[in-house]
Amino acid sequence: MKEYNVIQYGAKGDGVTNDAFAIQHAIDDCARHGGGQVVLPSGRVFYSDSVRLRSGVDLHIQKGATLKATGNIDGYIRPNKLINDPKTALIGNPVTGKPSFVFIYGFEADGCTVSGEGVIDANGHAFVQRKDRYYVTGDFYPRPTVIYIEKSDHITFKDFTVKDAPFWTLHPAGCDDVLIDRIRILNDLDVANSDGIDPDHCRNVRILGCHIECADDCICLKTTAGNREYGPCENILIQGCTLVSTSAAIKIGTEGVGDFRNINVSDCVISRSNRGLSIQIRDGGNVENVSYSNIMIETRRFCPDWWGTAEPIVLTTFNRDENTTSGHIRHVRFFNVTANGENGVLLHGNAQNLIEDVTFDSCRITVGKTSKWPCGLYDLRPCLEWGVEQHQNAAFFIRYAKHITIEKTKTAWGTLCDSYGHAVDAEAVEGLSLIRFSGEAAVPTDEAIHLKEVTEGE
DSSP states (O other): OOEEEGGGGTOOOEEEEEOHHHHHHHHHHHHHTTOEEEEEOTTOEEEESOEEOOTTEEEEEOTTOEEEEOSOGGGSBOHHHHSOOGGGGGTTOTTTSOOSOEEEEEESOTTOEEESSOEEEOOGGGSEEEEETTEEEESSSSOOEEEEEESOOSEEEESOEEEOOSSOSEEEESOEEEEEESOEEEOOTTBTTOOSBOOBSOEEEEEESOEEEESSOSEEEEEOGGGGGGOOEEEEEEESOEEEESSEEEEEEEEESSOEEEEEEEEEEEEEESEEEEEEEOSSOOEEEEEEEEEEEEEOOOOTTSSOSSOSEEEEEOOSSTTOOOOOEEEEEEEEEEEEESSOEEEEOBTTBOEEEEEEESOEEEEOOOSSSOOSEEEOOSOSSOOEEEOOBOSEEEEEEEEEEEESOEEEEOSOOTTBOOSEEEEEEEEEEEESOBOOOSSTTSOSEEEEEEEEOO
């Protein structure tokens, strides 16, 4: 592979000089000659405005090198100015549009790579201000995305570290064949929206052996409205990751105008997180064929600023607003999942849209109080009719669902809270099967299994 050293293109690497022109010159030269590796050599800090990746180019940050983003927003690529497309009218809102500002950008950059054991310092604190002791937000929204690669196939991200993201960290959109291998994302746990990895309308994605710490979701599958032309998010493998999150460690949604299907999550450890595994459908996209296996989860509540009340597993479908009908959730399996948290498992559909065909097999759910924040709550946001609901916490709380199986599964209680209740609390469920289930109520005089408008499964 031919190498293109950015020093030879005039980069200083002194942490002060803006090296964007030299880095971009090296990338463009590499692409013109059929591809290769653009090298940021070790022992240097390359301070830079945005750069644009090209097809066949490997941006390689050597161990001991740092690529540091500028703190000047005028130095960031704005995708809406680069793509002359009326669809970009939605740009400016991360729920409905494409990113407004990007540090490392690629469009139709097939075969591009970011690699090396060096560091991308996203300089996030240049764009945020403290709201309170638990929560940091920004002067404008959305803040810069660190890496956004759109409509690019056969792309790879491996071995590097990203720190201090001001907004979403790694956002591939409309891409096919995405490999994300052994990267580290180390964001502050109080910076809002600093998601880790957000595959958006992507297919054939492998996220392997990553360590992610971030405020908001560590790994979040999305089908945003701004990229709806790219189809479903499907054929996703997440394996061997360690995750810490102030929202959900691994989430599907809430941005979901398209479908999600064929998703396999295994061999992950989730610790010190506000939520563990979450499927939150608020738009028209459906979720089906999802498997979670061999996962350990530890949850605690952070503070009311963050969605979630320490539920280790959450499946919900609610209409986002009066103009939206949320999609279906069906065919979801949990096998050998161990969870210790301040709250229990939450499954909540609605009367017109039941969550369907969910199995818990060989799981253990332990609920115990560990933080100073109130218990006896379920966080159902965002949605039209619900918010944060006061309700006695159960190891399994199930409402508006169909064909739910809990098999060879145990529940237990740790340090008790006054608002802890039943092992299973189910309402409006068609076909609930408890097979070799073991669990007691938090208070011995209460019933372990509380059923209301529930029929038994076959």
